[in-house]
Amino acid sequence: MSQGRNPDRTRRSERSRQAILEATRALVSEVGYGKVAIETIAARAGVGKQTIYRWWPSKGAVIFDAFLALSEGAEGQGAALPDTGDIEVDLKTVMRATVAEFADPEFEKPIRALNNEIANDPDLAAQYREKLARPLDAVKKERLRSAQRAGQLAAGADLDLVLAVLYAPLFQRWLHRSGPLTAEYADSLVDVTLRAFRP
Amino acid sequence: MSQGRNPDRTRRSERSRQAILEATRALVSEVGYGKVAIETIAARAGVGKQTIYRWWPSKGAVIFDAFLALSEGAEGQGAALPDTGDIEVDLKTVMRATVAEFADPEFEKPIRALNNEIANDPDLAAQYREKLARPLDAVKKERLRSAQRAGQLAAGADLDLVLAVLYAPLFQRWLHRSGPLTAEYADSLVDVTLRAFRP
Amino acid sequence: MSQGRNPDRTRRSERSRQAILEATRALVSEVGYGKVAIETIAARAGVGKQTIYRWWPSKGAVIFDAFLALSEGAEGQGAALPDTGDIEVDLKTVMRATVAEFADPEFEKPIRALNNEIANDPDLAAQYREKLARPLDAVKKERLRSAQRAGQLAAGADLDLVLAVLYAPLFQRWLHRSGPLTAEYADSLVDVTLRAFRP
Amino acid sequence: MSQGRNPDRTRRSERSRQAILEATRALVSEVGYGKVAIETIAARAGVGKQTIYRWWPSKGAVIFDAFLALSEGAEGQGAALPDTGDIEVDLKTVMRATVAEFADPEFEKPIRALNNEIANDPDLAAQYREKLARPLDAVKKERLRSAQRAGQLAAGADLDLVLAVLYAPLFQRWLHRSGPLTAEYADSLVDVTLRAFRP
DNA sequence: ATATAAGCGAGACGGTACGTCCTGTCTTTTG
DNA sequence: CAAAAGACAGGACGTACCGTCTCGCTTATAT
Known part of the structure; x- marks a missing residue:
């Protein structure tokens, strides 16, 4: 099955998605899980809070995704x-x-x-x-x-x-x-x- | 956490201590860890918030104590x-x-x-x-x-x-x-x- | 505000304009001035928000126009x-x-x-x-x-x-x-x- | 029957009340009614938002009180x-x-x-x-x-x-x-x- | 036996963050 | 090729709790 461009018709901004995950990673490393606030992630990522709430159901899901995304490349290589x-x-x-x-x-x-x-x-x-x-x-x-x-x-x-x-x-x-x-x-x-x- | 050896030392109210631990256990069972609030524990226990803060350093410590106390008897018996x-x-x-x-x-x-x-x-x-x-x-x-x-x-x-x-x-x-x-x-x-x- | 003298000048959709004014009147009557939102007007009128912003400078102007338009006929008759x-x-x-x-x-x-x-x-x-x-x-x-x-x-x-x-x-x-x-x-x-x- | 201390003594902070009214007056004068935000009043007054919500039911009530209080002295004098x-x-x-x-x-x-x-x-x-x-x-x-x-x-x-x-x-x-x-x-x-x- | 001081219930306080709502702009998709 | 649909950055909303801080009141020594 050809990988191709993503045919899904979401208008989701890849730029924002990346900025959010990156900001989340940085904040978790800096202040630890418990003290990461959605507001801080949004501010750091230069993103409206709604953009986070639109695509993730909870803070946990964002944090989870942030590190999941991080590991997704590695797994293929160190096969x-x-x-x-x-x-x-x-x-x-x-x-x-x-x-x-x-x-x-x-x-x-x-x-x-x-x-x-x-x-x-x-x-x-x-x-x-x-x-x-x-x-x-x-x-x-x-x-x-x-x-x-x-x-x-x-x-x-x-x-x-x-x-x-x-x-x-x-x-x-x-x-x-x-x-x-x-x-x-x-x-x-x-x-x-x-x-x-x-x- | 659970009080020192000399119970005469303090004027701590045993009644309040029990009420707090009991309320905590009930609340954790009802709504789960993440949603238990100190204010709710205090209200449920019929206790001032300060009474909790006076004797425990954090929410975690209260919850921990609540379940530790629960297991303290068991361990002696099922020796x-x-x-x-x-x-x-x-x-x-x-x-x-x-x-x-x-x-x-x-x-x-x-x-x-x-x-x-x-x-x-x-x-x-x-x-x-x-x-x-x-x-x-x-x-x-x-x-x-x-x-x-x-x-x-x-x-x-x-x-x-x-x-x-x-x-x-x-x-x-x-x-x-x-x-x-x-x-x-x-x-x-x-x-x-x-x-x-x-x- | 209400459109200029020359209607051919613009490609403005009269259908949308009417729908917007009508929806605005309805909403003001239903929920009162303070709670009318542009988003709600757009949704009710089946119109994109941009179509409102394109032709009116502010929410006030839309509301004003909505009722101005309403009275425009009356005035001529009850002369x-x-x-x-x-x-x-x-x-x-x-x-x-x-x-x-x-x-x-x-x-x-x-x-x-x-x-x-x-x-x-x-x-x-x-x-x-x-x-x-x-x-x-x-x-x-x-x-x-x-x-x-x-x-x-x-x-x-x-x-x-x-x-x-x-x-x-x-x-x-x-x-x-x-x-x-x-x-x-x-x-x-x-x-x-x-x-x-x-x- | 001795009058004594004020029995309906609330624990309301007079200091905060004054700061809120004062900040409100200043902000209304500076930016006009529509743009005054509760958050801004609270920040300017050095007060938690809850302290405003605790004592006033709406933004309007705060603004109203702010100017009512202002006129309360005048009326007695210029009798x-x-x-x-x-x-x-x-x-x-x-x-x-x-x-x-x-x-x-x-x-x-x-x-x-x-x-x-x-x-x-x-x-x-x-x-x-x-x-x-x-x-x-x-x-x-x-x-x-x-x-x-x-x-x-x-x-x-x-x-x-x-x-x-x-x-x-x-x-x-x-x-x-x-x-x-x-x-x-x-x-x-x-x-x-x-x-x-x-x- | 009495003052005195600690612990107590209550709850206001300055704050932080929440999750929702709306604004006004910008982009994508469709008829 | 215009307009609907709707994502976006931003920011205020009103709520929930945080941890601190008085208040009066009760209670239990320590004079």
């Missing part, structure tokens, strides 16, 4: 996980990177903001799963399937469960600040997972 | 986990109960509210860990240690990690609504965990 | 005042009719709206005087001149002043609601005027 | 009209002063604003009549009664009607800008009135 042939090595590489990302104070506020929206709005959660989580998981599962083929992972393993065991503890530790996010922790999660799902 | 001698059976019992609790629509809003506070306020997160999570974890670890002694669990297993692998996937699925909370899911988490940490 | 030969009788007839008109709740809102525009916009006031007040006054003065010729009114009387004494008290009483608008009041104004200007 | 014994001389003095006042461009905007409110809000009109118009009329009627006693005015004259004939034409000329406000016009109104109501 595949490393595959050295050794699943343990590769997972540790990936998990350590994830740990580092979470630990980066720069991303702290935006990620918490995004998470907040997801946790409190079922609609946004659904969007998140479909547009962000699922594609990212697909990439990871691809690598896991490769490991299954290589006999490094149980053939019958439920890959969603594998991912949950791998990532959920890390996520929870970050969310509740219940412990330090270290490379060691990343490694031990990989170890546990591989032990649980070895052939 | 120990079942111990039939079979760790798999016992964990499945406990996990299924947890799943049921999360799935209960009645507790949906309060637990999300509480989680919200924890995720966004490091101070409350610390309190949560110390007053709620740690005691509950201690009880579970006790049962795990019993399993270690019985040779059903690796002797050297990091029990915090065991609990993380057991509970975090469930928590994340609930938080992000990424799947149904079923007894089957509970069971598979127990299976995975025991496989990862068998002697 | 002359009754002339029974007795100025007192005739003036009382006319004044009682005026009182009745003002007292009609149906015309309350439109007349107040029109007056509002006149009182607050010098340009509209000038138009009003020229297009509405002057012609109407001319008709009345004609009758007064007839009375002068009949020796019922001082020959040198300033007819503008006569009309002012006759009508201004009535107008003010209506505008400020400072008293009831009755036939008796109409009569006493005629009596006073004739006393002041008898030959 | 009596001049009484030289010659009603014609005294009325001309007073009417010329009134004409001068209306002609003063300084008072143009406030008086028009006040009139606007009265013309469009029956409640404010009632207040106006009672608090401003009636007391002022009472003073004038006192002088007219003195003239009746001196045989310069018909004993049975309806004094309200006398005042209407005297003032209404002037008021209407000012409101609709239908002619210049001159001393000559003032004089001729006095002449007409005295002719109509001579003994």
Whole structure:
């Protein structure tokens, strides 16, 4: 199906849309989720408030979109996980990177903001799963399937469960600040997972 | 938060304190976390706003206290986990109960509210860990240690990690609504965990 | 405002013009002057907002035109005042009719709206005087001149002043609601005027 | 029974009330009635918007109060009209002063604003009549009664009607800008009135 | 037993932000 | 190719709460 120009007949201003998302990103990073006001976004974006309310149902939706849009390009490029042939090595590489990302104070506020929206709005959660989580998981599962083929992972393993065991503890530790996010922790999660799902 | 050791120290009105916590619980259940206003709590509790501000630093702290107080009794009573001698059976019992609790629509809003506070306020997160999570974890670890002694669990297993692998996937699925909370899911988490940490 | 002498000059849509004026009249009657919005007029008239802005400089001008247009026909027809030969009788007839008109709740809102525009916009006031007040006054003065010729009114009387004494008290009483608008009041104004200007 | 402290003691801030009225007066004079915004009044007065909405039902009421308050002192002092014994001389003095006042461009905007409110809000009109118009009329009627006693005015004259004939034409000329406000016009109104109501 | 001071209910205050409405301009689409 | 449809930046509306600040009143020591 040809991509083409957008045949949809909305008269929506792309310029304003971009300005709003950009201003939102900037403000969330600067003052944190709770203190971002629609009025401030509008002012910063040089946009009338109505233009925001016309296209988004809530502040949460704007913030969500702002960061969703940000990640939409990345996902296409970093399409595949490393595959050295050794699943343990590769997972540790990936998990350590994830740990580092979470630990980066720069991303702290935006990620918490995004998470907040997801946790409190079922609609946004659904969007998140479909547009962000699922594609990212697909990439990871691809690598896991490769490991299954290589006999490094149980053939019958439920890959969603594998991912949950791998990532959920890390996520929870970050969310509740219940412990330090270290490379060691990343490694031990990989170890546990591989032990649980070895052939 | 909940008052100090010496109750004679202050002239704080216990009646007002209870009314505030009770009103807060009711309001969170009725309208959800985001829409609870201090003014509404005060009105519902028949209390001046200042009485709230005098004793709690933020709305989050009130909500947090409201539910912390609720759980404070429970923890003492249900002190120990079942111990039939079979760790798999016992964990499945406990996990299924947890799943049921999360799935209960009645507790949906309060637990999300509480989680919200924890995720966004490091101070409350610390309190949560110390007053709620740690005691509950201690009880579970006790049962795990019993399993270690019985040779059903690796002797050297990091029990915090065991609990993380057991509970975090469930928590994340609930938080992000990424799947149904079923007894089957509970069971598979127990299976995975025991496989990862068998002697 | 109402269109120029040469109708071929512009490509203005007469259909739209009529629809706008009609919608304006309806809305003023329904919700009163203060609450009539250009957007509502446009919607009701099935017209783009721009079509209103293209031809009128302000909301006041539209409202003014709407009622000016309404009176434009009437003035030509009811060209002359009754002339029974007795100025007192005739003036009382006319004044009682005026009182009745003002007292009609149906015309309350439109007349107040029109007056509002006149009182607050010098340009509209000038138009009003020229297009509405002057012609109407001319008709009345004609009758007064007839009375002068009949020796019922001082020959040198300033007819503008006569009309002012006759009508201004009535107008003010209506505008400020400072008293009831009755036939008796109409009569006493005629009596006073004739006393002041008898030959 | 001792009077004591004021029992209907509201907690209303007199300071804020004054600041609001003062700011309103200033703004009406500066930008005219139509462009005064509640938000601007609040900002100028250093007051929260709610403090205005708490005590006044509408913008009109604030503006009305602002100018009512202004006139409240004056009325007590300038209690009596001049009484030289010659009603014609005294009325001309007073009417010329009134004409001068209306002609003063300084008072143009406030008086028009006040009139606007009265013309469009029956409640404010009632207040106006009672608090401003009636007391002022009472003073004038006192002088007219003195003239009746001196045989310069018909004993049975309806004094309200006398005042209407005297003032209404002037008021209407000012409101609709239908002619210049001159001393000559003032004089001729006095002449007409005295002719109509001579003994 | 009495003053005295803290805590209390109440609620006004200066503010910030909300979400809606309308203005007057500009752009796109349609008949 | 004119006009409807309607998006846009801007800004005021009136409401809801924030967190602070008196008010009088009650109550519970600490003289």
